[in-house]
Amino acid sequence: MVSAPRSTARRGRPPKSLTAPQNSGRTQRPGTQRAAAKEATRLKLIEATIDSIAHSGFADTTLAKVSEGAGLSRGIVNFHFTSKDALLVETLTHLADEYTGFWKAAVEKAGSDPAARLSAIIDAEFHPTVCNRKKIAVWYAFWGEARSRPTYLDVCERQDRELLETVQALCAELVVQGGYETVEAEDVATGLMALTDGLWLDLLLTPTRFDRNGARRVCMAFLTGMFPRHFPSTGAAVPAA
Structure with missing residues (x-):
């Protein structure tokens, strides 16, 4: 008499041949799901903090309100x-x-031409994603605190320095391309950044009079004065030949 083969299944689990087919579709691992949920919660709290600072200021923003x-x-x-x-x-x-x-994404998308890249930075400066009254109010709140908060100052300076260095490098390329012998790239970059800061302040203080297209035209007019062969009076960047 031949005995039946001994089942290799563990207690409580049917033999392998009887198990349901495995799902071939990819599923998110529990650890990944938890990490995603944690990040979503973190971002939700940050957005609530932005709302609170914009509406109530630093002093009245508390963990309870957030x-x-x-x-x-x-x-x-x-x-x-x-x-x-x-x-x-x-x-x-x-x-x-x-x-x-x-x-940075705008610059990358603009290609390699320095005039197009500089124009892309100006477009990004006044895009509603980053240039809106709520976020600008929060930026100015942090700038106001930065003088006495080294951590805030470090973050703000690092961000400003990276943008300024990028704009200055692009201006330096234009100086060489166009033979603008009397133009200092550093001065143009500093002036352009000061101009955009002032226009951001206009949006914060006088939102009913602020015009994004008008703000862009002001910046492009400044660049036309500095680099007339690259930025004609129409405000469009002219690619290098």
Whole structure:
């Protein structure tokens, strides 16, 4: 008599031949899902912080108000951020990364021509994604605190320095291409950045009079004065020959 083969299945699990077919579709691992959920919650808290600072200012922005604005418990806030200062630093870093990533993407998309790249930076400066009254109010709040907060100052200076160096390098290329012997690239870059800062302030203080297209025209007129062969009076960048 031949005995039946012994089942190799573990207790509580049917033999392999009887198990349901494995799902061939890719599924997200539990660890990845948890990380994604954690990041989504973190961003929700940062957005609530931006809303609170824009509406109430620094002093009246508290962890309790942020949790209420995000629709989350105070315990969730404390889990992600150990203090109000930690939350504020993360909020500033988020804004800086968003802003820098936005203009860098615009420059990359513009190609290799320095005039087109400079024009793309101006377009990015006044795009509603980064240039809106709420975010500008928060930027000015952080700038106001930066003098006495080294961490804030470091984030702001690092972001400003990277943009200024990029604009200056592009201006230097235009000086060589166009033979603008009397133009100093550093001065043009500093002037252009000061101009965009002032126009951002206009949006914050006089939003009903602010015009994005008008702000862009002001910047392009400045570049026309500096690099007339690359930026005609129409405001469009002329590619290098």
